[in-house]
Amino acid sequence: MNKHHAIINSANQVFELEGQAILNLKSYINDNFVNAVNLIYNSKGRVIITGIGKSAIIGNKIVATLNSTGTPAIFMHAAEAIHGDLGLILKDDVVICISKSGNTPEIKVLIPLIQSSNNKIIAITGNESSFLGQHCDYFLNTFVEKEACPLNLAPTTSTTAQLVMGDALAVCLLELRGFSSGDFAKYHPGGALGKKLYLRVFDISNENNKPEVHPDTNIKEVIINISKNMLGVTAVVEDHKVVGIITDGDLRRMLTKTDNFISLKAKDIMGQMPKTINENAMAIKALEIMETNDISQLLVCKDDGTYAGVVHIHDLIKEGII
Known part of the structure; x- marks a missing residue:
């Protein structure tokens, strides 16, 4: 087998091994999982997630997912916890402890300290007979047959299983809370995903100039208006209502059709029935209309x-909608 095919084969083996390990987790979803979800959902406190090594990295990701979907969470490194950070845990907090083996020295020291404060412990580990597995309130099994690492040493499949178990917790909690797209936007106001859910057309158009001419405006003034406002377009407005549109393209087409354009007025070259959008519509809707009609601006x-x-397509790009 040449090097090219060997690389492809290795990658496919990782996908197959980890994919099967994730599917195997379905058999471990039982009353422990249901009770763990209900415990967090009914808790008046936060979720404190702890771990060490690669499990700590996974823990940070699960914390981020929980926070962004409506469940307050904090990461507490297991090693730092026994040197002062244990004070992060408050009376009503639920602790999720992540560990592949469940027998690391830090975990063995930390668990009794948490129990002494009567905080409930949810274990995410693949070893039910471990110290963590035997001293938790709820055991979430993330056992995997082997790591994707050919030496069966580097945490790969096991950390994937931990991450997916955390995702399952977060999604179940999200659904129990009735977490909506609007809630998601509230927690992601600066991100592109959030903007697609909350940014409205007027939020963008209000930042732009407002080019407009009357149907009887002469061509010279139309050109000046379009150039001055730098949006490549002007609306033709009568009695405050849009009756037409003139774009850069309309001006170019006018020049190819006639040499005597000085006497022309806006109404002579405007496009009628232009595409418009309500100012209260979502910005993502403006993008859909532009893409469908192959245009760059909407009135x-x-x-x-x-x-x-x-609203111009460049505005949507600037906001990260595209």
Whole structure:
């Protein structure tokens, strides 16, 4: 087997091994898992996640997932906990302890200290007979047959199993809380995903100039208007309502059709029935309309149909919507 095929074969083996290990977790979902979810859901405190080594890295990711989906969580490194950070744990907090072996020295010291404060412990480990497995309130089994590492040493499959178990907890809690897309946006106001869920057209168009001309405006003034506002477009407005649109493209087409354009007015070259969008529509909807119609701008209107401005595809790119 040449080097190229060997690399592809190795990658596929990792996918198959870890994929099967994840599917095997289904057989370990039992009353312990259900009770652990209900414990967290009904808790008045936070979730404190602890671990060491690679499990600590997984713990940080699970903390981030829980926080972003409505379950307050904090990471506490197991080694640091026994040197002062144990004070992070408050009366009503639930502790999730992650460990492949369940027998690390730090875990053996930490568990009794947590129990002395009567905090409930959820174990995520693949070893039920371990110290952690035997001294927890709820045991979530993440046993794997072998690591994806050919030496069966580097944590690979086992950490994937831990991560997926954490995802399962987070999703179940999300559904119990009735966590909505609006809630998600509230927790992700600066991210692209959040913006797709909360950013509205007026949030963008209000930052732009508001180019507009009257149907009887002469071509020279139309060109000046488009150039001055730098949006590549101007709305043709009469009685505060949009009656047409003129784009850079319309001006170019005008120049190819006639040499005598000085006497032309906006109404002579405007496009009628332009695509518009309500200012209260989601910004992602503006993108959908632009993509469907292969255009770069949309005219924005208020609820009563009056002209409100322009949203440009560059605005959506700037906001990270695209």
